[in-house]
Amino acid sequence: MPFLLITDREATPPTQRRLALTKATFTIGKSPANDLTVDKLAISRQHCEIVNTNGTYAIRDLGSRNGTYIEGRRINAATPLADGTRIDLGPVQIIFCAGEGQGAPAAAGAADGDRGTAAQPLTGALVRDPGAQTRRLVPSDLKKRIHERLLIDLDLRHVDITQQSDEELRKKTEGVVRNVVATLATDIPLWLPHEQLVKEVVDEAVGLGPIEDLLADATIDEIMVNNWDRIYVERKGKIELTDKCFTDNAQVIHIVRRIIAPLGRRIDESSPMVDARLKDGSRVNAIIAPLALTGPTLTIRKFAADPYTEKDLVERFGTLTTQVVEFLKLIVQYRANTIISGGTGSGKTTLLNVVSSFIPRDERIVTIEDAAELKLHQDHVISLEAKPANIEGKGAIPIRELVRNSLRMRPDRIIVGECRGGEALDMLQAMNTGHDGSLTTIHANSERDTLSRVETMVLMAGMDLPSRAIREQISSAIDFIGQLSRMTDGTRKLIGLSEVTGMEGDIITMQPVYQYEQRGFGEGAKVLGALKPTGAIPKFIHDLRARGIPVDMTLFQDLTAPPPQPRPHVHR
Numbered sequence: 001m002p003f004l005l006i007t008d009r010e011a012t013p014p015t016q017r018r019l020a021l022t023k024a025t026f027t028i029g030k031s032p033a034n035d036l037t038v039d040k041l042a043i044s045r046q047h048c049e050i051v052n053t054n055g056t057y058a059i060r061d062l063g064s065r066n067g068t069y070i071e072g073r074r075i076n077a078a079t080p081l082a083d084g085t086r087i088d089l090g091p092v093q094i095i096f097c098a099g100e101g102q103g104a105p106a107a108a109g110a111a112d113g114d115r116g117t118a119a120q121p122l123t124g125a126l127v128r129d130p131g132a133q134t135r136r137l138v139p140s141d142l143k144k145r146i147h148e149r150l151l152i153d154l155d156l157r158h159v160d161i162t163q164q165s166d167e168e169l170r171k172k173t174e175g176v177v178r179n180v181v182a183t184l185a186t187d188i189p190l191w192l193p194h195e196q197l198v199k200e201v202v203d204e205a206v207g208l209g210p211i212e213d214l215l216a217d218a219t220i221d222e223i224m225v226n227n228w229d230r231i232y233v234e235r236k237g238k239i240e241l242t243d244k245c246f247t248d249n250a251q252v253i254h255i256v257r258r259i260i261a262p263l264g265r266r267i268d269e270s271s272p273m274v275d276a277r278l279k280d281g282s283r284v285n286a287i288i289a290p291l292a293l294t295g296p297t298l299t300i301r302k303f304a305a306d307p308y309t310e311k312d313l314v315e316r317f318g319t320l321t322t323q324v325v326e327f328l329k330l331i332v333q334y335r336a337n338t339i340i341s342g343g344t345g346s347g348k349t350t351l352l353n354v355v356s357s358f359i360p361r362d363e364r365i366v367t368i369e370d371a372a373e374l375k376l377h378q379d380h381v382i383s384l385e386a387k388p389a390n391i392e393g394k395g396a397i398p399i400r401e402l403v404r405n406s407l408r409m410r411p412d413r414i415i416v417g418e419c420r421g422g423e424a425l426d427m428l429q430a431m432n433t434g435h436d437g438s439l440t441t442i443h444a445n446s447e448r449d450t451l452s453r454v455e456t457m458v459l460m461a462g463m464d465l466p467s468r469a470i471r472e473q474i475s476s477a478i479d480f481i482g483q484l485s486r487m488t489d490g491t492r493k494l495i496g497l498s499e500v501t502g503m504e505g506d507i508i509t510m511q512p513v514y515q516y517e518q519r520g521f522g523e524g525a526k527v528l529g530a531l532k533p534t535g536a537i538p539k540f541i542h543d544l545r546a547r548g549i550p551v552d553m554t555l556f557q558d559l560t561a562p563p564p565q566p567r568p569h570v571h572r
Contacts, residue, residue, distance in 0.1 A: 002057060004050075005095040006036070009228055009249060009295060021057070026050040028089065029062070042066045042090025042293040050081065050096075057081040057096065066090060066293055072226075090293055091249070093229075138192060138200055140247050142184070146201050149180045166206070174202050208255050210244040211300070215282075221302055222345070227295035228252050237490010252296040256286040265388060274388075277371045284371075301345075307375045310354050319347060319484075319492050321531050324514055327497070327555050331480055332358040334540050335413075335437035339454075341444040342484030347492040348441040349373055349417065351484060356415055356439060366406040368399055369417030382409065399423045400461070403430065416440040422461030424454050431477035447481045447498045451508050454478070468506050475500055475508045479540075485516075487527045494531055499538045511536045513556070532558050 003020045019036060027034040029047040038047070044064035051058055060078040061068040069088040070079050081087075083098035153176045177198050181188070188197065203212045214223050214233055222234040228246040232239050246252050256267055260276045267274045272291045276284040283301040310328075313319040320328075331338060332355060340355070342348045353374055359365060361378045368384045384406065389396035399416065400423035406414055407430055414430055416423065418441045431438050444450040451474060458470050483496040495516035501509045513536055518529035533556045544551050 002099055003097050004036070005097055007093045007095075008091065009093060010040070010091040011248070021050065021052065024052045026052075027062075028094075029064075038089060038092050040090045040092060041290070043092070047089060051078070059087060059096075069294075072230075088294060091227075091295055138197060138247075139189070142187065142197075143201060143204070143247065145184065145187075146177060146180050146197075147205065150176055150201070150205060153180070170202060170206050173206050174198065177201050177205070204247075204251070208258070209251060210246055211255075214242065214244065215278075215300070215302065218304075223298075223300040223302065225252060225296070225298035227297075230295075237486065237492075249295050252298060253288060256288075256296065256298055259284055260286075275371050277373060281373050281375060283373055303373065303375075307353050308350055309357070313351070313354060317492065319351070320494055323533065323555050323559070324494060324497065324531060326552065327513070328355055328482075329358045330551070330555075331538075331540075332437065333360075334544070336479035336540065337431045337436060337438050337477055338480045338482065339450055339478055340439070340441045340482045340484065341447065341450040341453075342441075343443065343445060343486060345492075346484040346486045348484055350492075351482065351494070352415070352417070352439060352441055359413060359437070363412035364410060365413050365415060366409055366411040367415045367417065368402045368406060370399065374415065374417060376415075382411075400426055403427060406430075407433075407435075411435060412437070414438045418442070419454070419457060421457055424457035425461040425463060428454070428458065428473050428477045432473065444483075447483050447496055447510060447512075450481050450483070451478075451500075451510075471506065471508050472503060475503050480513075480538075481510070489521075489525055489527045491527060493527075493529075499536070501539065511538075513538055530560065532560065 001020050001022070003018055006017050006019060008015045023035060026036070027046065027049045028036045028038060029045050030037065030039055030043045031045040034046065044062070044066070046062045047064040048059055048061050048068045051060060058078045058080045059068065059070070059075070061075055067074040069075070071086055072088070081096040083096070085096045087094040087096065150173065154173065181194050181198055181201075185194075188194065200210070203209050208215065211223055211225070211231065214220055214231070217233075219235050220233045221237075224232040224234075224239070225246075226232065228249045228251065231242045231244045231246075233242055234240075246255075253267070256274070259278065260267060260274055263276050265274050265276055267286055267288060269288075269290065272289065273287045274285070276286070278284060278300070281303045283303070285299045286296065288296040308317075310320065310325045314322055314325060338355065340348050340351050353376075356365070356374065356376055359376075359378060362380070363378070364380045364382075365376060365378055366382045366384065367374050367376065368386075370386050372383050372385045374383070384402045386399050386402060387395065387397040398421075399419075400421070403414070403416065403423050403426040407426075412435075414427070414435050415438065416427055419427060420443075427438070427440060442450055442453055444453045451471075454474055455467065455470050458465070458473075478500050481496075481498050481500065482494055483498075484492060485495045486492050493516055494514070496512060497514040498510045498512045501511055503509065512534045514531055514533055516529055516531045518527060520528050522528045535556060535558075537553075537556055541551055541556075
């Protein structure tokens with residue numbers, strides 16, 4: 001007989017029960033009148049129903065407020081259920097099992113038809129996850145006992161761990177955990193390897209739990225925790241589900257707090273969102289209940305341990321060409337103000353890091369960011385980071401105030417990690433008042449869209465300026481715009497580099513210097529194309545040549561084009 005395997009992921013430890021589908025129409029919701037009562041904040045009184053039509057089962061949403069999700073997608077109509085289909089209702093996960101021996105095992109002590117039976121703790125339970133390997137959770141009570149012994153043996157309450165390096169602390173912790181595991185050997189399930197237990201406990205005690213291995217994997221660009229048992233990663237531009245999982249949602253929140261604690265930030269019900277960074281500069285965002293209805297969500301944009309260089313972007317990733325790199329070096333040397341624009345995850349910060357590495361080492365650089373990510377190798381660098389509000393909602397210092405303050409710090413160049421609001425006006429004023437060669441990034445879909453976004457952000461500063469005055473400021477302040485794009489095959493390319501040339505009437509004019517020409521798709525849907533010069537010569541090149549500064553004019557020639565053939569001589 002088909003049945004449902006119901007897991008409450010909010011419980012500590014997670015609980016599970018099994019419920020047989022004995023009726024033709026099986027209702028689920030918060031009301032006690034339903035066949036399955038789920039008393040959770042995200043669940044409506046009559047949330048959804050499972051209907052049996054001649055042995056074929058389907059699920060239908062009943063107009064719930066937060067929706068019914070199948071395999072992570074919200075359904076809008078009756079959706080068939082196959083063996084192993086995952087149903088997500090807020091923090092509750094339900095697996096549809098077609099019958100005995102085909103579905104996931106029931107929790108110990110649960111019987112068919114036990115509607116309303118008290119849920120049993122998952123002790124070494126198998127968690128079935130379609131599309132991933134079956135995972136067996138280490139018993140949480142066993143981990144708790146080891147952690148308690150670890151606290152006593154390490155005497156962490158009386159030891160200043162800040163005086164020890166991460167490697168020393170991990171090595172010392174691992175030695176203590178091995179001893180504890182040896183003394184508890186008779187209590188450890190036979191299926192659980194001791195090395196796995198030691199590693200999991202050490203990772204939780206001094207690291208970031210199950211995502212430690214993912215952070216160490218150089219092939220992973222992004223880590224996305226959607227819930228304690230749903231951890232995705234991005235590899236080569238493609239998202240995939242891993243076989244990693246936390247013990248429960250409480251552990252996810254604990255790891256988030258461990259990340260943000262050194263930064264003086266917090267996350268709780270009154271402040272359920274936070275931006276932060278790891279020690280290596282990787283970008284972190286977390287959001288929890290009541291905003292995140294399906295569980296605490298953690299997103300980590302990984303940065304390479306060694307920052308990418310122009311050689312990596314040319315040879316490994318194909319983001320740039322040698323011609324473009326040499327031109328970027330030239331505009332940095334010429335102190336042109338440059339904006340790097342693109343969509344989310346298109347590689348703006350990576351390219352900003354590379355371009356900023358071309359700045360001469362004898363210049364004073366001030367970087368301003370929401371969360372410090374830039375890694376500059378120059379000696380004279382001052383890094384500023386915005387400050388969020390405290391628990392009373394006071395004390396916030398936004399990027400705009402830091403940009404204003406940086407003008408009093410005698411910078412040669414100002415680098416703003418990302419312009420999102422009114423700071424764009426202060427950035428333009430800085431570019432127009434002697435701080436040439438400044439750099440920033442902006443979210444935009446094209447070079448033309450970048451100009452519109454800057455204009456909108458200037459208006460967000462609260463200054464009642466006419467559009468023409470704003471556009472004149474933009475055209476005189478910004479010299480070049482580089483546009484990045486994340487292609488359909490997951491690669492990141494510079495698809496355009498344009499020069500801002502001035503104004504014609506009320507319109508800011510530009511000329512493209514380099515443009516990406518896509519030729520189609522190759523094997524495995526790989527995008528085929530090339531970044532080529534348009535033949536346009538930027539204005540400042542003429543200025544450099546007039547001053548006797550040599551410029552390699554092949555930077556603006558298409559070297560891949562075949563040479564022109566001589567015209568045959570015709571005898572008359």
